[in-house]
Amino acid sequence: MRRYTLRQLDLFASAARHGSLTLAAQDVHLSQPAVSMQMRQLQEAFGLPLFEPQGRGLRLTEAGRELAAHVEEVLERVEGLDELAARWRGVRSGRIRLGVVSTAKYFVPRLLAQFLRAHKGIDFRLSIHNREEIVEELRANTLDFIIMGRPPEGIDCVATAFAPNLLGILCAPEHPLSRRRRLELAQLRDEPFIVREPGSGTRAAMERVFAAQRVKFRATMEMDSNETIKQAVIAGLGLGFLSLHTVRSELAAGRLVLLDVVGLPVLRQWFLVRRTARRLVPAAEEFGQFLLREAEGLINAEGNLLDVLAAAAAPPRPRGKAKPRRAKGRS
Numbered sequence: 517m518r519r520y521t522l523r524q525l526d527l528f529a530s531a532a533r534h535g536s537l538t539l540a541a542q543d544v545h546l547s548q549p550a551v552s553m554q555m556r557q558l559q560e561a562f563g564l565p566l567f568e569p570q571g572r573g574l575r576l577t578e579a580g581r582e583l584a585a586h587v588e589e590v591l592e593r594v595e596g597l598d599e600l601a602a603r604w605r606g607v608r609s610g611r612i613r614l615g616v617v618s619t620a621k622y623f624v625p626r627l628l629a630q631f632l633r634a635h636k637g638i639d640f641r642l643s644i645h646n647r648e649e650i651v652e653e654l655r656a657n658t659l660d661f662i663i664m665g666r667p668p669e670g671i672d673c674v675a676t677a678f679a680p681n682l683l684g685i686l687c688a689p690e691h692p693l694s695r696r697r698r699l700e701l702a703q704l705r706d707e708p709f710i711v712r713e714p715g716s717g718t719r720a721a722m723e724r725v726f727a728a729q730r731v732k733f734r735a736t737m738e739m740d741s742n743e744t745i746k747q748a749v750i751a752g753l754g755l756g757f758l759s760l761h762t763v764r765s766e767l768a769a770g771r772l773v774l775l776d777v778v779g780l781p782v783l784r785q786w787f788l789v790r791r792t793a794r795r796l797v798p799a800a801e802e803f804g805q806f807l808l809r810e811a812e813g814l815i816n817a818e819g820n821l822l823d824v825l826a827a828a829a830a831p832p833r834p835r836g837k838a839k840p841r842r843a844k845g846r847s
Contacts, residue, residue: 520561522594524554525587528566531555532584536573545813609637610799615650615662616642617717619742620786622761623815624663630814631806638799646740648715654791660800661807662789665717665759672792677785679812682760683721684781686772688752694773701729701777708736708754710745718742722757725782733757746772761815786811 531540537555541548559566566580576584616624621644628640643653651668653659667675685704687694693707711733712719726733736754739745742762749756750771760781766772774781788807790796796804 520558524558524561525590527551527554528558529584529587529591531567531574532576532580532587535570535575608635610797611639611641612797612800612803613641613658613660614643614803615653615659615664616644617647617650617662617664618644619665619716619718619759619762620663622759622764627807627811627814630810631803635799635802638803646713646715647717647720654789657791657794660790660794660796661804664787664789665784666720667787667789673789674792675787675789676808678788678808679786679815681784681786682781683718683725683757683784684760685775685777686746686749686756686758686763687775688750689770689773690752691755691773693775697776699775699777701726701731701779704733704755704775704777705731706734709733710737710739710748710754710756711735712742712745713738713740716740718758721782721784725757725780729779 527540527544527546530543531537531551534540534543537551538548541551544551555567562579562583564579565577566583567574568577614624624642628642632638643650643659645653647664647666650662650664651671654662654668654673655671665681667673693699693704711722722733737748739748742758745756745758746763746766748754750766755775760767760774763772767774788804790804
């Protein structure tokens, strides 16, 4: 009986191509220890050493090189089987009805573009609203899936987490708190906050964070748009509490600063939600599998949020004119 899995062969092929378990782990979006364990199990199944260390990486043994050639051929044949099965299931065509909360619109187009590259016959009916409106569409069972930050209560549905959602407190670079480190949430109780409208997922997350520490925030403005809140914060009208997916470019450009608050940013999840009783067309089933398999890596494709956070944590550069340098050499 075969004692190895197709997944292990896929990981082995990636490690063989990269010459590194670390790079293979990044390629398949797993941790390096998880890949190492799978490779140990694969070698035990074959009863042969397949790798040997070489500097900081690894190289294939003679048995490993021969096996790698066969594995690539096997994976190509499996990919052909997947395509054949997809054609029989009808996933080459169809319409997917997808609901998206407004905060998720910053990364969803990237996911759809990647999916449609491999499924050109499929089209989407996309519905983008705030949380309350999207939940009503789910309740009416008019959507195949919803992408949202917190599954609804009181509706018979299936919710699966597929990517992390970090939320934090933002300010303008000129704000007096922008250079402070290790702020306590209670120190912000008197600061003006520009907040999302009641019922939005972002507003609910903010309320839970402050309530957990028994701190009340001072909401001076309510807005139903992340973009409007960002511009108001940049203009210095107050602080904002937003998903970091919505401010990635502003953080990278230094137009916004992520406040260093103890316990923040808070980690939440993005969920793929569907009604339990809804019968999915093959195209929708394929999209759901794609999202759970690929979404996290694609969301971070334009720069890992951890890198953005590291840059945002650095003290902001002082704004003002730089002093002219004195030219070297003869005057």
